[in-house]
Amino acid sequence: MSVLLRDVELDGQVTHIYIEDNRITEIGKAREADVVVEGKGKIALPGLVNLHTHSPMVLLRGFGDDLALQQWLESRIWPQEAKLTPDDIYWGAKLACLEMIKTGTTTFLDMYFHMDQVARAAKEMGLRAFLAEGIIDLGVPSRADAQFKAADEANRKIEALRSPRIRPVLGPHTLYTVSEASLRRCREIADKKGYLLHTHLSETKREVDDSIAQHGLRPAAYLDKLGFLAKDVIVAHGCWLDPTEIDILARTGTKVAHCPTSNMKLAAGQAMPYAAMKESGVVMGLGTDGAASNNNLDLFEAMKTAAILQKFAHRDPTVLPASEAFQLATLGGAQALGIDAGLIQPERLAGLVLVDPRRPEPTPRHHHPRHWGDAAPRHRRGTLVCGGPGGTKGRPGEGEAGVLGQAGPGPRRLVTREA
Numbered sequence: 001m002s003v004l005l006r007d008v009e010l011d012g013q014v015t016h017i018y019i020e021d022n023r024i025t026e027i028g029k030a031r032e033a034d035v036v037v038e039g040k041g042k043i044a045l046p047g048l049v050n051l052h053t054h055s056p057m058v059l060l061r062g063f064g065d066d067l068a069l070q071q072w073l074e075s076r077i078w079p080q081e082a083k084l085t086p087d088d089i090y091w092g093a094k095l096a097c098l099e100m101i102k103t104g105t106t107t108f109l110d111m112y113f114h115m116d117q118v119a120r121a122a123k124e125m126g127l128r129a130f131l132a133e134g135i136i137d138l139g140v141p142s143r144a145d146a147q148f149k150a151a152d153e154a155n156r157k158i159e160a161l162r163s164p165r166i167r168p169v170l171g172p173h174t175l176y177t178v179s180e181a182s183l184r185r186c187r188e189i190a191d192k193k194g195y196l197l198h199t200h201l202s203e204t205k206r207e208v209d210d211s212i213a214q215h216g217l218r219p220a221a222y223l224d225k226l227g228f229l230a231k232d233v234i235v236a237h238g239c240w241l242d243p244t245e246i247d248i249l250a251r252t253g254t255k256v257a258h259c260p261t262s263n264m265k266l267a268a269g270q271a272m273p274y275a276a277m278k279e280s281g282v283v284m285g286l287g288t289d290g291a292a293s294n295n296n297l298d299l300f301e302a303m304k305t306a307a308i309l310q311k312f313a314h315r316d317p318t319v320l321p322a323s324e325a326f327q328l329a330t331l332g333g334a335q336a337l338g339i340d341a342g343l344i345q346p347e348r349l350a351g352l353v354l355v356d357p358r359r360p361e362p363t364p365r366h367h368h369p370r371h372w373g374d375a376a377p378r379h380r381r382g383t384l385v386c387g388g389p390g391g392t393k394g395r396p397g398e399g400e401a402g403v404l405g406q407a408g409p410g411p412r413r414l415v416t417r418e419a
């Protein structure tokens, strides 16, 4: 399958981008292709990488806003999640993919359950996905066995799809919902199977205080003691990391997904120490977190939020410039996942978004589009191209009405359905 993006603006020049299967193979020459996408008047940008989300949580978008984290989880989220069926997850993931396509995301790292359903949805919608079946054992050995069995089954089903765009990941939820034995077991499986590991780390002060009380160590130091942290680990949040923990992440090569909107919405109380982490050379990307703790999956919005949150938190407007926020959402995320995407260059994995600058918000264009990380984010609607065998898309929102029809009324039924 080949795609030609014709007459598109790239780095200030009008050119052509040729994609064969899942790679950009040539820039500059107009060639015959199976699909030709008209890029006239549009700007090509690398597709965005959402480095932390729980895609089916779009079903619970706006359900239980403005509550304290524990109350939100216990009274609103967990009771509803207990009722979710595989079919709900499938349609939730379809809706999430549709939203990501429309806001420029081509790749996402996801943690939830029934992830084989998310895999099906992502494959059909043409996105690149790294999928972790969430493991929560609450320290109960029998529960741990059931969770590892479910993760193994989900990963086998994901691998059976044989899509190079969809990869299984191992997802122990947090160090306070997963036992030491299970965290060690995750590390062993990851070493054996070559899976990435994804977990939440240092989101709240309570997590840090509890870790010190229980293990005598701060969260990152505890995970390091277990031998869990390494360059194949991506942790989400990192709001309460201290300098010793930043050193641990840098030394082990652990990657971090900054989720500024979720942290602010759930009042994490402290911003991820971005400047110190950058100084230490920690690889970072951007995530939205689940829609229920953000209310959308819009990475352009996350870029702006990250930039202004970090400036505010550091009391320094030079911290996290817009171009750096854009880099986090593209190359940073790609590097964290170990894929050679995030830049539009020959031989790179295809993942592009075409945006139409003929809108009020990006006018006038003082800056290169890479600086749009802090511009008002409503101008990115456009065509998304995420290459891959059987998954090259020329248009956004294929089957949009069907997805909205299925995933719209479902959640209303869900919240009234008996468990």
Ligand SMILES: [Zn+2]
Pocket: 052, 053, 054, 200, 236, 289, 290
């Ligand atoms: Zn999360």
